[in-house]
Amino acid sequence: xxxxxxxxxxxxxxxxxxxxxxxxxxxxxxxxxxxxxxxxxxxxxxxxxxxxxxxxxxxxxxxxxxxxxxxxxxxxxxxxxxxxxxxxxxxxxxxxxxxxxxxxxxxxxxxxxxxxxxxxxxxxxxxxxxxxxxxxxxxxxxxxxxxxxxxxxxxxxxxxxxxxxxxxxxxxxxxxxxxxxxxxxxxxxxxxxxxxxxxxxxxxxxxxxxxxxxxxxxxxxxxxxxxxxxxxxxxxxxxxxxxxxxxxxxxxxxxxxxxxxxxxxxxxxxxxxxxxxxxxxxxxxxxxxxxxxxxxxxxxxxxxxxxxxxxxxxxxxxxxxxxxxxxxxxxxxxxxxxxxxxxxxxxxxxxxxxxxxxxxxxxxxxxxxxxxxxxxxxxxxxxxxxxxxxxxxxxxxxxxxxxxxxxxxxxxxxxxx
Numbered sequence: 001x002x003x004x005x006x007x008x009x010x011x012x013x014x015x016x017x018x019x020x021x022x023x024x025x026x027x028x029x030x031x032x033x034x035x036x037x038x039x040x041x042x043x044x045x046x047x048x049x050x051x052x053x054x055x056x057x058x059x060x061x062x063x064x065x066x067x068x069x070x071x072x073x074x075x076x077x078x079x080x081x082x083x084x085x086x087x088x089x090x091x092x093x094x095x096x097x098x099x100x101x102x103x104x105x106x107x108x109x110x111x112x113x114x115x116x117x118x119x120x121x122x123x124x125x126x127x128x129x130x131x132x133x134x135x136x137x138x139x140x141x142x143x144x145x146x147x148x149x150x151x152x153x154x155x156x157x158x159x160x161x162x163x164x165x166x167x168x169x170x171x172x173x174x175x176x177x178x179x180x181x182x183x184x185x186x187x188x189x190x191x192x193x194x195x196x197x198x199x200x201x202x203x204x205x206x207x208x209x210x211x212x213x214x215x216x217x218x219x220x221x222x223x224x225x226x227x228x229x230x231x232x233x234x235x236x237x238x239x240x241x242x243x244x245x246x247x248x249x250x251x252x253x254x255x256x257x258x259x260x261x262x263x264x265x266x267x268x269x270x271x272x273x274x275x276x277x278x279x280x281x282x283x284x285x286x287x288x289x290x291x292x293x294x295x296x297x298x299x300x301x302x303x304x305x306x307x308x309x310x311x312x313x314x315x316x317x318x319x320x321x322x323x324x325x326x327x328x329x330x331x332x333x334x335x336x337x338x339x340x341x342x343x344x345x346x347x348x349x350x351x352x353x354x355x356x357x358x359x360x361x362x363x364x365x366x367x368x369x370x371x372x373x374x375x376x377x378x379x380x381x382x383x384x385x386x387x388x389x390x391x392x393x394x395x396x397x398x399x400x401x402x403x404x405x406x407x408x409x410x411x412x413x414x415x416x417x
Contacts, residue, residue, distance in 0.1 A: 087113055124413070304327045
């Protein structure tokens with residue numbers, strides 16, 4: 001077998017293979033014998049059909065079997081003998097028809113594992129941004145939201161004018177629509193037009209105001225607004241009674257402690273995710289190398305398909321044409337993400353090999369047990385579901401990536417600015 005290897009670029013090789021005529025004849029003979037044993041032709045007993053009839057009757061099928069057999073034997077041997085580490089299925093071109101007694105030549109193009117530079121991953125300085133708010137501020141914000149969710153709108157009993165923050169019940173009519181419509185307006189200058197806010201502020205119940213309001217593209221419309229009622233929001237105080245109504249809390253202090261505990265956990269998770277993202281970004285940025293073009297293309301297409309599915313899940317009315325236009329505009333972003341993901345995949349692989357990092361069977365079992373707890377199912381059923389969906393490999397890969405990240409973090413200096 002003659003083999004000629006041509007390097008197209010750092011991640012692509014073209015390999016031309018010539019199979020000697022004697023090997024081709026051996027293949028034809030072996031496969032024709034198999035067909036002769038299995039052939040069921042009228043007038044002949046099974047297994048007794050003459051060779052010439054089998055060769056003629058099943059010519060195309062025999063040739064296809066010969067080609068398949070050649071490829072399944074030759075390709076793995078060539079890749080092994082020449083230490084070619086491929087990252088995708090070879091693209092094979094059959095240059096001519098295979099004939100008994102003649103040499104056979106075919107060409108395959110393969111994408112190979114990229115050559116990575118020397119990796120530097122110890123003593124890294126990872127910088128992340130500090131949270132924009134303090135734990136105390138987040139705690140108070142959460143408490144305020146809980147109190148706000150239990151608030152009530154109370155009708156004013158005294159004769160008073162509209163104040164900032166009020167909820168005003170009004171009857172609205174315009175020049176084009178004389179039949180009044182009933183609406184409630186929240187007196188918040190950040191969410192309603194300035195003319196509406198200024199026009200109603202200080203107005204009392206029963207008064208009608210003529211206010212010019214903006215609408216459409218730089219248009220205005222005269223609007224008649226009659227104040228029918230004025231309400232204010234009554235927000236409860238944080239008391240032991242309020243805490244008890246929310247759940248199994250004996251005191252407001254216990255509620256606050258729970259909030260602090262949950263927020264602390266959330267903030268730590270966010271911090272870890274920031275460190276992880278910045279660490280991966282640092283490794284990818286610091287170690288450029290050529291990537292297999294076909295691999296990048298396939299990963300980009302997969303990302304686009306995932307985006308299609310997610311968008312359609314939340315927007316049932318969007319058309320395929322709109323989706324295609326969207327992904328066309330964002331194609332560059334999808335491609336850059338694909339390159340980053342692939343580069344990190346190869347970096348991760350090399351670190352795992354260098355540092356002998358892997359996920360053990362015990363690691364996988366513990367993770368499945370943890371997942372079963374989250375989904376409230378039996379551990380055996382959880383494992384069976386993962387195996388059925390071919391997701392055990394993904395679980396293992398995630399655990400191995402987590403181990404690498406933890407190791408890199410332990411070697412790094414984390415700076416929060």
